[in-house]
Amino acid sequence: MVSPATATRVVARRSRTQAVPATRYDRRLAEILTHATEVFCKKGYEGASMRELSRASGMSLAGLYYYFESKERLLYLIQKHTFTTIVQRLKSRLQGVTDSEERIRIFILNHLEYFLANQAAMKVLSHEAEVLKNGFAAEVAAIKREYYRVCVGLLDDLKRERGLQFSSRIAVLSLFGMMNWIYTWHNPRVDADACAIAREMGDVFLRGVTAGDKRGR
Amino acid sequence: MVSPATATRVVARRSRTQAVPATRYDRRLAEILTHATEVFCKKGYEGASMRELSRASGMSLAGLYYYFESKERLLYLIQKHTFTTIVQRLKSRLQGVTDSEERIRIFILNHLEYFLANQAAMKVLSHEAEVLKNGFAAEVAAIKREYYRVCVGLLDDLKRERGLQFSSRIAVLSLFGMMNWIYTWHNPRVDADACAIAREMGDVFLRGVTAGDKRGR
DNA sequence: ACTTAGTTCGAACGATCGTTCGAATTGGCC
């Protein structure tokens, strides 16, 4: 009778550790998130109506509100899940790798691979970064800051190792710009895959940041 | 009696060639565009209501429609003017400069200087790039393509001169990403001015693209 | 002062927005 509408309730663990299934509720929620992501990607957060989201996910308008209490929380769930996943994947990939240049290349490859494999979700994450308010905004911003700090750390390691001098802030934000801008132009029928693009961007960025440490600023 | 509402009518030339004034109509229109740009920047195109635009520009809701026939056309006027201006400035700055590296640095400086001097307009241009439809979209897309082609041309000159080999497409789009992403992070109280940022980004990009032409891809 | 064209406005239009509510339906368990 009482609708949960929070999507934060504890996932009921089955006795056997099964893959994927989770509860019916969680599976349906995930489906809705996927369809909503597609609509948000195409029309933008403000431009997408709850009625379009209901049509896309094959559920009635009122039915959606059984799974989340507001449109804003829906966007929050999408962004949180997407961002958390990409950070997790990064950390797991970085484990065991010590060479600092290689670690930066892994960062770039991880970002681009996930971006191109989940274009809609990553566009929603990048493009709708300012629409969440207060608590919702703060939570996503915290993940973003952590992700940013990791990248700065990788760059600082490289700087220390090779005695380089440049602004980590500008370098990291330039790198994010290069990578995130991809949602505005990437065409799978024309452009290479994530691996090739990561190599090209990695080449430009690393050579640009590494070569000629001739300036004192 | 009949409202023009097109903003394309011929600007009435005064007998003496005066600076700035134009007609009353043109001045008022420019004011509205400025205020609307600020609102679009803050709330997004879809998120901004005509009533907010009227409040911001100090004109009644109905009064706005004397100057343009739709909200979409208002966005079009902003984007067209902004994009046309930045292209014009670029062309004038490139005149007489022959060194191909210097020409690329001028491109970067021109872009960033205009971006930071007109942050709101450039954010509206970058962030709301997909909302216009049909004819409106086509006109702005044409300018964008021209701007893109100019940048590819500059890079191809450098490639030919120095016998470099890399994908102009990926390089140019990476450069645009670096530069355009700035609207998501630039803080005038923390970050350097356009000139310094242009130097840093120019360094990274040019060294990255220039150094080590060791690959055959 | 009178005319005329240019400019602004209050009030309202139908459409659509996000959200709610109580009833109907479903799925799993005895």
Add this chain to the structure above:
DNA sequence: GGCCAATTCGAACGATCGTTCGAACTAAGT
């Protein structure tokens, strides 16, 4: 088959959306 909780829905809420219309106001020329 009967029961309870989980899930879904149709219908409607008030608010707000972009746009329109005719009247009112203003500036400029005679």
